Each structure stands twice: as structure tokens, then as C-alpha cells.
Amino acid sequence: MTPEAQARWNDALAAASLFAVDPAGLQGLAVMAGAGPVRDLWFAHLCGALPPDAAVRRLPAGIEDDRLIGAVDLPATLASGRPVLQKGILAEADGGIVVIPMAERLPSGVAARVAMVLDQRELVIEREGIARRVPSSIGVVAFDESVSPDERLPPALGERLAFLVDLRGLGLRDLACPPVDPIRTTIARKRLAATAPDRVIDGLVATADALGLGSVVLPLLALRAARAAAALAGRDTIDREDAALAVRLVLGPRAQTVPMENEENDGTREPQQDDNGQRRDPPPPSTDDDCPAPDTPQPEMPDLEDILLAAAKAALPEDLLDKMRSGAAERQPASRSFGAGSPQLSMCRGRPAGVRHGAPRSGSRLALVETLRAAAPWQPMRRAEARAAGLVPSHLAIRSEDFRIKKFAHRRQSTIVFCVDASGSTAFHRLAETKGAVELLLAEAYITRTSVALVAFRGKRADLLLPPTRSLSRAKSLLAKLPGGGGTPLAAGIETAVLTAMAERAKGHAPLIVLLTDGHANIGRDGQARRPHAMDDALAAARRLKEARLAAVFVDTAPRPREEARRLAGAMQARYIGLPYVEASMVRDVAIAATAATRDSGPIRIR
């Protein structure tokens, strides 16, 4: 086991211990790990640290509002004659934790409901004749099982969870689990009131800022983590060790930038005075993440902010430098620490859309309260009828005409994946017009219910510049600058588009690929510039698109169309359109026409 893995595991255990002390305050942990023994071991450690009476509830996939928020309790309602609430999971878990497996697939509607409970610590229920506010103080354990980089937790949830725990790549054999004692948690909970010295608060905000985290939420969560650490250590005041641990666990893993070295006094941050009112000395280079023992006053002791920065550096995400180099990190707004999360539309899985008259058959569900409401006014009359017919009237007579069923909206959402050739001299124009088409489509996304994604290929690679989104503002910020020029790695472009489209189909959306190119491939899959190979690779990728049964439109942008383009379009069984002079509105019209065909007929191709 590497020291890095060991440190990661220890941090994961430390996060669990802090979370157990204050689940509702810390709001939760995002745990990156697939299902497996390592995750189970970690989770057992967390449950062991929780007081024995704390509720642990699991959120099943595809949960509906009935079970999430609450619904009418049928037997109790009929017995008492008034609507009785059956609590949903969010209320049942009050005082404990809610576990969300496959949290990256959580629909944004469900995420928003959970997020509201995290913010309010109570649940507002306005459902089926019941209006109630019930306490719901919960923490969330979100298991993030993403495998591809475009899967992420819904940001509304991810940004509220204090800890980001990464268990990927850890081996079970090497992991030691220290014994846990729930009594320790219980004792710590009682003293969860440590005061925060001003310099701790200043230090947390300044450290977050140095890491490129402009949020107010994260320093607040870090402060609560520090307080939990102080409580566990039996301290009444948060000291630098607590703050350093909090920074390492809460802020470090979300860093957007690498903090600057030795530039503390150049005016980028406000110079601070230390406790004795003296300007501090330039910080000595930090050696490791161990903090000096508290309360050892030495004139050259590094001040808190430097300790915190050093702590954060010990936990920077591994790929941060790469991301910064490729510009990926800076494309994300600072507050979106979880990065791109494709918004999932709640309608796609069939959201409740009211109630209508009708009998419950397979596939439709009885709307109980509405049915009772429909039946209620007729009860005296039906009892009288029954008596007249010489029968004993039943307590409640419900007839088929009373039945009401729930309506669900099932409209399929379409996703248009633009795949744009950003190579060569006409690239800039092609990209700009495609970007225009993306924005035109998103401007009416509400009406057309269409998400849009953009893949561009140039040089040696293809990039997903815009993950599927319905938000115009998001598209604008991501597409602010577009690269252009270089070779034509057509195969890589088609493959990226296919992967994006298939991910969308897995979410229940109807994808459509719109490929804009002159079909002049000259970079192969291996990144080598050999024309015949490049064309073979592109044809192979095109055939894969066909095999995946994805709908596609091939927009040929060459001034003089060539045979190659037609061959490619044929291989992917795409509709072929020659468009030598690309214009945003034309691209949009092509996409809309093709989408309409896709949505109506499901995942079959356009002819």
C-alpha cells in the first residue's frame, strides 16, 4: 500500500468520524467509490461511529414523492376518517443519515428536495390533503459511482456536502480500520459548541479564496468540521489543528487553483497581523502536513493561514494541475466546485402531472385521496340505496366511477449532440455558426424540450466542449472561447459524439448526432497523420455509430462535396445534407427537423 493510499484512507475515516458528530451541520459526504468491500468497510466504520439510535435510511433509485416526502396512510386514514400522514424517508431519517447509492444518477428534482431539507432542517409537506411541517435534521452519504468524467453528482446536492471522500483504487487487504466507539461521538455531540476565534474564521475564508473557492458555503462547512474536530478532541476553542484538519478534508479536495507560493505579502491578500500585533515574517517553506503543536509561542512560528494552506496542499486533487493546464478548471465557475453536472430533467422519468378520471389498470396508479374525495359526497346516498335494496350498508362504498388515477408526464426529452470539425481554415466560421445554432436552440429549449451538447475535434483529439445542457447561460459560459485549426481526427470526433449520445440514451433521452465536417479525415485514431488510415478509422467509427442504432445527420460543409463524405454518411446511415455555407439558423432548422423525427419514433434513424 502506498503512503498516498494510506493517507487517503485515513482522511476518509477522519471525515466519517467528524460527520458522525454533526451530520446535519456538515450536511454530508460525497463518497467516490463503486459498490464493493472497501466502501462497505468504510460505511461500517461510519455506522459504528454513529449513536446506536441514529436512523440510517437508504434512498432507492427512482424514488417518488410519496416515499421521499410522504403520503396518505391508507388504513389510518380510513379508520380515523381524516387524512393521516405516512412519513417519507426524509422525515423518517430525522436525526440520522440518508444514504444515496448511485447519487450521480439522482434526478435534479430529487436532489433539490433533499437540498431543501439540508438547508431548512425541516420538511414542508403540502400533499394529498395534508399540510404539515415536520422536523428533518439529516446528513447525506452520497455514493458517487461515476465511471466517466461527464457523470457527476447533481450540483445542488454536491455543493452542500462538506466532505469529498475518494476511495477509488484502494485495496481491502491494506486497510486497517481502527475500532470506533459511538460513546465518543455522543460525548462530542454534547460539547459541539467550541467557539471560533476570529483568526480561524479569517483563515478559513482566506484559504478558500487562495484555492480558488469563492463560495461562502464551503468555509462555513469547514468551520463546522473544525468545530466537530474540536469537540472530538475535547476542546472548547477551535485551535489550529482542528482548522487544518477541516481545511484538508473540506477545502483541499475541491481546490480550483494551486495556491501561490511565497506570495502572501505581495498584496494579493490582505496582510494580517498576528496575535502580538506584529507583521508576520515570510512563511518558511512547508515541509509536511503535520502542524506544530498548539500553543508553543515562537517568534518564527508560521501563522495560521500558512498552516491552513499547507494542509490544503496535502489534499489537492491529483488531476488539478492537468485540468488547469488544459483550461478545464478555469472554465468552471468558482462556485461550481463539483464541476459540470448535466441537468437531468425530472419529466423524463414521468413526473406526476395531476390526476384524472379513470380506472387503475396496469401502468397507471390509483390516486387514493382523489378517489376518496370523489366517493365521499355520495356516501349517504349509497348507504340509503343499499338499505333500500335490503343490504347492510358498508362503511365506505367506493364504485368504479370514483376511481381517479395519477397522470404522469412521459414526454421524451431529446438531446442534440453537435459534432463539429474544428480543423483547417474554415473551422472558425463553422464553429461560430454551430455555437450560434446551439444558442438558438437553447433559447427555445423550454418549448422544444431539447438539451444540446457540443463535441469539437481538431489537432489530435476530440473534446466535449459542452456537456448536454438545457441552460443557455451555462452554454454561453462554456462556449466563450472556442479553439480552431489543425488536423482532422474525424474518428475521434465521431467516437466522442457516440459516447455522449449513448450516455444520454442511458438516461432515457432520445439523442441525435449532428455531424458537421467536410469528411476530409487526416488524423487516425492513434493520432498519426496518415490519410488512408485516418479515413479507415473514420469509417469504422461511423459503422459503430450505426451499430449503436443512433440517429444522425451528416452535414457536409465542403465547398465541393466529395465522395468520401457520402461514404461516411452511408456507413453511419445518416441523413446527408450538403451545406457549403454554414449558417446558425440553418443548422438549427436541420437539428429541429431531425429531432422531431427522432422523438416521435424512438431510437430509430431518420431516412
Add this chain to the structure above:
Amino acid sequence: MPSMKIPFPFAAIVGQDDMKLAILLVSIDRNIGGVMVFGDRGTGKSTAVRSLAALLPPMQIVAGCRFNYPPSNVSDPCSQVCNVDDRINCHEIDTVPVPVVDLPLGATEDRVVGALDLERALTRGEKSFEPGLLARAHRGFLYIDEVNLLEDHLVDLLLDVAASGENIVEREGLSVKHPAGFVLVGSGNPEEGELRPQLLDRFGLSVEVKTPTNLADRVEILRRCDAFARDPEAFTVHWSEKNAEIRDLIVASRGRLDSIEVGDASLETMSRLCMATDADGLRGELTLMRAARAAAALAEDPRVGPDHIRRVAPMALRHRLRRDPLDESGSSARIERAIAEVLSP
């Protein structure tokens, strides 16, 4: 952000001047018609809205009335919708806080518009109407957090009621009509999806909130959030005087509102501003006028001047601009440009 039963005091919110001003303006003049708050998570959007309840002077209603009727209004519609047994009560007056009603995600239609009272129907066989959230919000505020995630069929209901000020229920053999005049307050993150233009139009003002970039502000926010979380009661007491000052300011501004003069020059300026920004419809002009008047009342100025117009124009017009996705500059920039043109000395 922290908020349980005790709302965070409005006066203690750091920065966010646009959002606070918009909330004050609609509190002074309800006819401005609501606020939509767009912004990043964790910027205190819902904190600000929920702090509104403690800020408003109480209102008078018919005692026990579930439809928030004002005392002068005991009349015909009552007998149609109300089933208070002892109707003698209707001549007594209650003083109650102005309602700020939450419309949570996951609400069902029956709770929003009202429905047959199940309990009465089952136990007594009576057909009576149980009012919903729209009745509860009458003369107050209806707040929808994450409004862009609200189900479509509920949005349709809201649009209709918000436009007519009246809730008409036709279900389960009930045929009920009651007034539902509420100020719609919404908040949401534009990255979660766009808002339907018709719904956006129901909001008089729209503001964008951002995380403060100033380090000192962020430190102060953290400090106050921490203090509030540790002892909400003490924190609220500490800020109660400042909150009361704001309440007095709202009351005084309301009193001044009718006497604020809107001169021809100001009317023309606003008109030209709407033309220059190409804002949709007459509603923009009307909202701009009302917001500018409320701003003048707030500033204790006797008449609407260019400064008031300049201050409120972005929030009154931003969401009414025709969408031009190919225009690189955002809505705010377009309004700034128009203001510079029209209001240049």
C-alpha cells in the same frame, strides 16, 4: 443556509443590495408584482425571502378567516366558500402576520388550489371546501424556491391565478371562487434550466445575486452565519432593533407612496428607456414606473427623478428583453447601455 423555525434577520444579510432593494420595493408597493431572484447556490437567496415575514407590519383579517379576508370584506363570496360554523365570528377582527407561504417542490395540486375537505366528507358526509396554499397566500407572498424545477401543471395553475388574482376551483363537484392576490417570489439557479417566459413575465422585478467577491464581506457572512447557528434567539434579539428600523421604513414609505409625483419628464425617460431596450410589452413600463415611485418613497424624495429610474431600471427590465441569443452582451449590459444613452445629462 441556516434557517429553521427562526428566520435569519433581514437586517443581518451582508451585501446583496439589489436583492434587498427589490424585496423592500415590493413590500412597499405590492402592485409591482413580485421578485425573481436568480443566483448561485449559497448566496442567501432563500434566506432573504424567508426573512421577509419578520419584516412586514402585521395585517388585519376577519377573525379565523382561512381566506385572509380584510375586515371590510365580509360579503357574498364568504357564504360560498367558507364553512366556519359560527358565522358570528366574522365580525371580529384579528391582527396576524402577513403570510409568506412556501410552495414546496412535490406539492400536489389539491393542496395548491384547495379541494374537497376529506375529513368532513368522510365523517359527516358534507361537501365543503378546504382552502389550499393560494388562499393562505392571499394578501401576502407566495414563495417558490427552485422555481425552474416546479412541475408544469402547477406552473399553469399559478400563471392563471397570478394573472387574474382569483382562484377558481372546479373539482369533485365543487365550484368555488375566491380571491387569491399574492406577490409571487421565486428563486432559482439559471443553470438548472431556463424559466418559461410567461412565468418570468409574472415577476415584476428580477435580480441576480452573486457570491460576494470581497474577502471581508465573506468573512463577515461566515461570522454572522456562525453566530446565528449557535444561538438563533440571541442573534435575532441582537438584530431586532435594526429589523424594526427597516419595518418602520417600509411603513413610512407606504404612507408616502401616493404623494410621490411622477413628472412628465420622468415618464418620458422611462418610456424611452423601454424603447431603447426593446423590452416586451407595456408591463415593463408600468413596473418601471411603480418601482421608481417606490424607490423615491424609500429615499424620502417627493418626486421620481433620474437617479431612482437608473437604480431600478435593470431589475424592472432585465427579464423582459427579447431574447437574442446571438447578442454576446448579456441583458444587464444591454440595459446599462440604454441607461447611458437615455439618461446621459
